[in-house]
Structures are given as structure tokens and as C-alpha cells.
Amino acid sequence: MMLVLVPLLPIAAALLSLLPVKPALARIATLAASLAALAIALWTAQEVEVSGNVTPLTQWIGADALSVLLLLLQAVLAVTAALYSWGYIARETEGDETRERRYYFDLNLFVTSLFLVPILLQPALTWVAVELTTLLSVFLVGFNRTAEGLEAAWKYAILTIMGATVAVLGILLLLHGLQGVSPGAPETWASLAGTANRMSPDLLRLAFVLVLVGFGTKVGLFPLHTWLPDAHSQAPSPICALLSGVEVSTVLYVILRLMPVWNAIPQFPVHDWLIAFGLMSVGVAAFLLLQVHDFKRMLAYSTVEHMGIIVTAVGFGQAGSYAGLYQIVTHGLAKSLAFYAAGAVLLIYQTRNIADVRGLLRTSPFAAAALLAAALAIAGVPPFAVFLSEFSIFRSGLLAGYGWIVALLALLIAIAFIGVMLQVGRMVFGDATADQTPRRLPASVVGAISLSLLPVLVLGLYTPPLLHRLLTLASLAISR
Amino acid sequence: MQSSLVYGLNALAAALFLMTVFLFLASRQTAASLSLFVRQALLLSASALLQAYALHSLDLLLVALITIAAKAFIIPWMLRRSLGASFQSRREVELAVSVPTSLVIAIGASLVAYFVSQPLVGPLPSFIAVNLPVGLAGLLISVYALAVRREALPQFLSLLMLDNAAFFAGIAIATTSALWEIVAALEGIVVTIIVALLTRTISERIGTTHVSRLSGLREEGSR
Numbered sequence: 001m002m003l004v005l006v007p008l009l010p011i012a013a014a015l016l017s018l019l020p021v022k023p024a025l026a027r028i029a030t031l032a033a034s035l036a037a038l039a040i041a042l043w044t045a046q047e048v049e050v051s052g053n054v055t056p057l058t059q060w061i062g063a064d065a066l067s068v069l070l071l072l073l074q075a076v077l078a079v080t081a082a083l084y085s086w087g088y089i090a091r092e093t094e095g096d097e098t099r100e101r102r103y104y105f106d107l108n109l110f111v112t113s114l115f116l117v118p119i120l121l122q123p124a125l126t127w128v129a130v131e132l133t134t135l136l137s138v139f140l141v142g143f144n145r146t147a148e149g150l151e152a153a154w155k156y157a158i159l160t161i162m163g164a165t166v167a168v169l170g171i172l173l174l175l176h177g178l179q180g181v182s183p184g185a186p187e188t189w190a191s192l193a194g195t196a197n198r199m200s201p202d203l204l205r206l207a208f209v210l211v212l213v214g215f216g217t218k219v220g221l222f223p224l225h226t227w228l229p230d231a232h233s234q235a236p237s238p239i240c241a242l243l244s245g246v247e248v249s250t251v252l253y254v255i256l257r258l259m260p261v262w263n264a265i266p267q268f269p270v271h272d273w274l275i276a277f278g279l280m281s282v283g284v285a286a287f288l289l290l291q292v293h294d295f296k297r298m299l300a301y302s303t304v305e306h307m308g309i310i311v312t313a314v315g316f317g318q319a320g321s322y323a324g325l326y327q328i329v330t331h332g333l334a335k336s337l338a339f340y341a342a343g344a345v346l347l348i349y350q351t352r353n354i355a356d357v358r359g360l361l362r363t364s365p366f367a368a369a370a371l372l373a374a375a376l377a378i379a380g381v382p383p384f385a386v387f388l389s390e391f392s393i394f395r396s397g398l399l400a401g402y403g404w405i406v407a408l409l410a411l412l413i414a415i416a417f418i419g420v421m422l423q424v425g426r427m428v429f430g431d432a433t434a435d436q437t438p439r440r441l442p443a444s445v446v447g448a449i450s451l452s453l454l455p456v457l458v459l460g461l462y463t464p465p466l467l468h469r470l471l472t473l474a475s476l477a478i479s480r
Numbered sequence: 481m482q483s484s485l486v487y488g489l490n491a492l493a494a495a496l497f498l499m500t501v502f503l504f505l506a507s508r509q510t511a512a513s514l515s516l517f518v519r520q521a522l523l524l525s526a527s528a529l530l531q532a533y534a535l536h537s538l539d540l541l542l543v544a545l546i547t548i549a550a551k552a553f554i555i556p557w558m559l560r561r562s563l564g565a566s567f568q569s570r571r572e573v574e575l576a577v578s579v580p581t582s583l584v585i586a587i588g589a590s591l592v593a594y595f596v597s598q599p600l601v602g603p604l605p606s607f608i609a610v611n612l613p614v615g616l617a618g619l620l621i622s623v624y625a626l627a628v629r630r631e632a633l634p635q636f637l638s639l640l641m642l643d644n645a646a647f648f649a650g651i652a653i654a655t656t657s658a659l660w661e662i663v664a665a666l667e668g669i670v671v672t673i674i675v676a677l678l679t680r681t682i683s684e685r686i687g688t689t690h691v692s693r694l695s696g697l698r699e700e701g702s703r
């Protein structure tokens with residue numbers, strides 16, 4: 001029953017955040033709730049490693065390797081975001097305690113919606129949870145209430161709700177197909193996977209297109225990625241870390257969860273569709289990374305690139321699925337680190353304009369080192385974790401006979417690498433701007449960045465057995 | 481009531497539903513668009529009621545009643561209450577594409593929806609044979625309507641029409657998922673509250689809800 005507590009913990013923290021007392025209570029409650037959720041996620045992961053799945057509420061709530069993998073990532077990022085927010089939001093809100101409490105209320109509800117997606121066993125309810133991830137984060141995107149922030153929140157709300165509405169028809173078609181071949185069957189992910197090969201191929205094809213286009217919008221896949229750089233750059237940095245690091249992967253989880261269903265469509269090139277959408281997303285993001293002027297937008301484009309890489313990897317088949325899932329983990333960790341580092345730069349320079357940030361190494365060696373490490377990590381340089389996952393993707397693509405696709409993917413990743421390193425190099429090196437007075441970073445910001453750097457480095461050198469086992473089980477589950 | 485009569489009445493509701501989508505596409509005033517949304521919600525409820533009667537489904541009856549309450553009364557009331565001035569304005573909504581061109585595109589979308597749905601429905605009269613193509617057509621046309629409207633409120637009304645279209649197909653497809661449909665109907669109210677609040681905040685802070693004037697953020701290639 002412990003798993004049931006996971007979404008309840010941030011709800012409790014959200015309610016505590018509403019109490020009209022000092023914001024310290026909201027900060028402590030948020031951090032404590034996320035730490036407790038992480039502990040439960042770890043315990044669940046160990047249970048899943050042994051027994052394959054955990055089902056505290058049959059047909060309602062449960063977890064297998066795929067869901068617990070995502071839950072673990074969500075919980076880790078919830079902890080670092082809570083820690084980072086402690087000092088960052090206090091400075092952003094400039095002593096406005098009501099606004100700070102409101103932030104923690106919204107943050108906890110958003111985290112609740114994220115936690116719900118992987119543990120719900122019914123696709124229709126998972127769709128509701130996905131929709132909630134948008135609704136509960138809209139005001140976090142527009143938290144600063146600037147014209148640009150509100151514009152980003154608007155685009156985010158309209159486009160992602162539109163995507164979810166298109167996707168829901170796909171999910172309903174699948175449920176219709178399920179009841180057609182197995183009347184009275186529970187409407188769960190497992191039932192869909194088990195009966196897909198008896199459903200009408202026409203129905204599955206239409207459902208696939210609707211789900212891919214609908215949820216693909218929220219994942220940030222080309223051509224409906226346009227809202228992502230806006231929303232992921234305008235929100236406060238800890239929210240950007242959650243949005244870019246794990247929210248997009250949370251929606252991608254739904255597409256991946258349905259892979260056994262899509263694999264059952266006879267004579268339909270599902271994998272080619274995934275590779276095509278993935279490559280187009282990587283290509284568009286790579287070229288936009290060369291032109292970007294705002295360092296938070298740069299990180300958001302890198303998210304579009306990474307989502308494209310993951311979708312391409314899944315298109316390579318089972319070995320690609322393992323590597324793609326590994327990339328979900330490494331992307332989440334590296335991207336959150338990158339947004340935390342970018343938030344530190346923003347606190348020092350009060351601008352997101354790349355041209356206005358020069359000589360960061362002299363102004364703040366810590367922020368410079370963090371940003372440089374994060375840039376190297378997201379660009380896939382060894383020994384950081386993204387290198388290992390991207391290398392595994394290339395290897396799986398070659399083994400599956402996609403040599404030309406791998407070559408093109410490597411070329412586009414190299415272009416993206418150049419884009420990221422050029423922009424970050426300009427910011428980190430050179431002479432500091434004359435009028436720039438160094439500002440001390442809050443201790444929680446330094447702590448969260450240091451904490452986030454650790455797994456990005458460790459996972460590049462060593463894959464813990466638990467993670468390897470979960471990745472193996474999860475890749476088998478989506479490759480059936 | 482004979483089943484053929486029920487199917488006939490459902491087909492009539494579907495035809496009128498599709499007509500509201502076309503009228504919405506041609507409509508250039510916000511108040512008229514909202515009125516069309518309410519009528520469309522009533523037709524959606526009518527279809528759910530007919531199916532509830534034919535299938536003896538208490539769940540679908542509940543869905544129909546919740547849809548009437550949420551979409552014909554609560555959502556329009558909330559929108560008028562929070563954004564009343566925008567609905568009183570007689571100014572015409574700015575469109576990116578002319579109305580005749582949009583109508584031709586909508587006819588094309590309807591044909592696509594019909595041909596895509598055909599393999600999924602049997603030769604005998606059924607609710608899905610009518611609701612799926614009409615819902616799918618509504619979905620495609622509403623996405624298009626959202627793309628060509630340049631102001632926040634008309635864009636949001638397009639989103640609500642999109643939701644209606646998905647539901648119109650959904651009530652015939654997933655007759656056993658009433659719980660989800662109830663949750664989704666309530667979720668529609670939450671969507672409205674949040675987007676209405678956002679629209680009002682944009683209006684207060686920026687002084688306009690004209691989306692094309694909200695152009696601080698542009699993709700790098702289009703700068």
C-alpha cells in the first residue's frame with residue numbers, strides 16, 4: 001500500500017503550504033514529502049526487481065519496471081527541485097511570503113500529477129493525470145507574470161490541451177477495440193497489450209496516429225514542439241528542471257506504454273514512424289541550437305533534441321528501447337542540472353540573453369563550472385551519463401541494421417553539440433562584463449547543483465545493478 | 481421508441497452537431513461562438529441521452545446530465561462572469577484565413593474523417609457509425625479553427641469545441657467507460673477555470689488578448 005502514499009505526500013505538502021505561517025513550513029514540507037516519495041519509489045523499485053510488479057490496488061494503482069523507472073526519476077527531480085527552490089524562490093519572490101507559499105502549493109500539486117501518471121493502471125485515468133500535469137503547471141510557467149511568461153503559459157496550455165484532446169480519442173478507440181474482442185475485460189494497460197493482436201488493424205492504426213500526434217505535441221516532437229522552448233524557458237528554473245527533465249518523459253511514457261499495442265499492428269511501419277518523427281525533431285532542434293540567443297531556450301531546444309533521440313532509439317527495436325529508456329534517465333538528470341546551473345547564472349546576471357553573459361568563470365567560478373559541466377553532460381561528452389546512453393543508442397541502431405539512420409543521427413547530435421558548446425563557451429570564458437558585481441548564490445542552490453551533478457557523473461561510469469535490471473525489464477515490456 | 485427511430489434521431493443530432501462546427505468556423509463574433517458552443521453541448525447531450533435509452537445505460541444518462549450541467553450552464557456562466565466584457569464586444573474576431581477558404585478546408589476535413597472512419601464501422605445502423613466520423617470531423621475542424629483564430633478567447637472556444645467533438649465520438653466508442661467520461665466532464669470545468677483565469681490575467685497585465693500581439697517569444701528561425 002506504500003505506493004498509494006506517493007501522490008498523497010505532495011498533496012499533504014500542498015495543503016501545509018497554504019497555511020498562513022512563515023514560508024519555511026512550505027519549504028520543509030515540500031522537501032520532506034519529496035524525500036519520502038523517493039524512499040517509497042526506491043522500496044517499490046526493489047520489490048519490482050524481485051517480483052516484476054507491485055499492485056496495491058488491483059486495476060487501479062500499481063507499478064512495473066517501466067513505471068517505477070519513471071517514478072524514481074520523478075522523485076529524484078522532485079527532491080532536487082524542492083531543495084533548489086528553497087533559496088531560489090525566496091530570492092525571486094523578494095520577501096512576498098504569500099507568493100512564495102503559492103509557489104509551493106502549485107509545485108506540490110504539479111508533482112502530484114506527475115506521480116500519478118506512471119502508477120495508474122487504467123489508460124483513461126492516466127490520460128486525466130496527463131491533462132492535470134498541464135493544468136497544474138500552467139500558473140507555474142507564468143509565475144513571474146511578465147508578458148513573455150504569460151504568453152508562454154498561454155501557448156503551453158492551448159497546444160498541450162489540444163494535443164491531449166486529440167490523444168484521448170485514440171485511447172477511447174483502443175478501449176472500444178478491447179471491449180470488442182474481450183467484452184467485460186478490465187480496461188487496463190495489461191488488457192490492451194494482451195488483446196491488441198485480436199483488434200482491428202484499422203482501429204489500431206487510427207489510434208496510433210491520434211496518440212502519437214496528440215501526446216507527441218506534449219512531448220515536444222516536431223512539428224508541434226513550438227510551445228516547448230517558450231514554456232520551458234519562462235518558468236522559474238526549478239520548474240524548468242521538472243518540465244524539461246521529467247514532464248516530457250512522463251508523457252512519452254504513455255506512448256511507450258502502448259508499444260506492445262502498436263507492435264501488434266500488422267504491416268504497419270510503427271518503428272519507421274517513430275524514427276521519422278524522432279529524426280525530424282533532432283534535426284530541427286540541432287539547427288535552432290546554433291541560432292539561439294537565450295540560454296534557457298537553448299536548454300529547452302536540447303530537450304526537443306533529446307526527446308527526438310529517445311523516440312528514434314525506440315524505433316530501433318528492443319536494444320534501442322533499453323538505450324532509449326536509459327537516455328530518459330540520463331536526460332532527466334543532466335537537464336535538471338543544466339536548468340539549475342542556468343538559474344544560478346540568471347540570479348547573478350538577471351538576464352537570459354547569451355550576449356549579455358560574459359566571463360562567468362571570473363564572476364562566479366561555481367556557476368561557470370556547473371554550467372560548463374551541465375553543457376558537456378547534455379551534449380553527450382564522456383564521462384557524463386548522456387554519452388553512455390547515446391553511445392548505446394548508436395550501437396543498438398547499428399546492430400538493428402539502421403546504419404544510415406545512425407550516421408544521420410550522429411551528424412545531427414554533433415551539430416547540436418557545436419550549438420550548445422559555442423553558446424556556453426561564450427558565456428563562460430572571456431572577460432567579465434564591466435558592470436557585473438558578483439552575487440552570492442543561496443546555499444540551497446549550490447547544494448542542489450552539487451547533488452544533481454553526482455548521478456550525472458556516476459551513471460556515466462557505472463550502471464547500478466538495480467537500474468540495469470529495471471531498464472532490462474522495462475525494455476522487454478515495451479518491446480513485446 | 482423503436483430502435484430505427486432512435487438511430488434516426490441520433491443521426492439528426494449528429495448532422496446538427498456537424499453544422500454547429502461549420503457555423504463556428506464561419507462565426508466572427510465571440511458571443512455568437514459561445515452560443516454555438518452551448519447548442520453543440522446540448523446536441524452532444526441529446527446523443528448521449530438517446531444512447532442511454534437504447535442501451536439502457538444509467539452511466540450514459542449520467543454523462544448526458546453532467547454534460548448539460550457543465551457545458552450548457554456552468555462553463556458559459558463562468559466564462560461570462562470572468563470575461564464578460566469580451567463577450568459584449570461586437571468587434572469581429574480576426575482570422576488568419578478567410579471564411580470561404582476555411583469552409584472548403586472543413587469540407588475536405590469532413591471527407592477525410594468519413595473515409596478514415598469507414599473501415600471501423602459495420603454495415604448495420606449503429607451509434608458509432610454516425611458519431612465516430614462526425615466526432616473526428618469536428619476534431620479536425622476544431623484544430624483548424626484554433627490555428628486560424630488570433631485572439632485568446634476565440635482560441636479557447638475552439639478548444640472547447642474540440643473537446644465536444646472528442647466527446648461526441650467518445651460516448652459512442654467507449655460506452656463502458658462512463659466513470660472516465662464523468663471525470664473528463666468535470667475536468668473540462670477545471671480547464672475552463674484555469675484558462676479563463678489565465679486569459680483574464682493576460683488581459684489585465686498586457687491590456688490585450690490578441691494572440692498575434694503577444695509575440696515576445698518567437699522561434700529562432702522566424703525572428
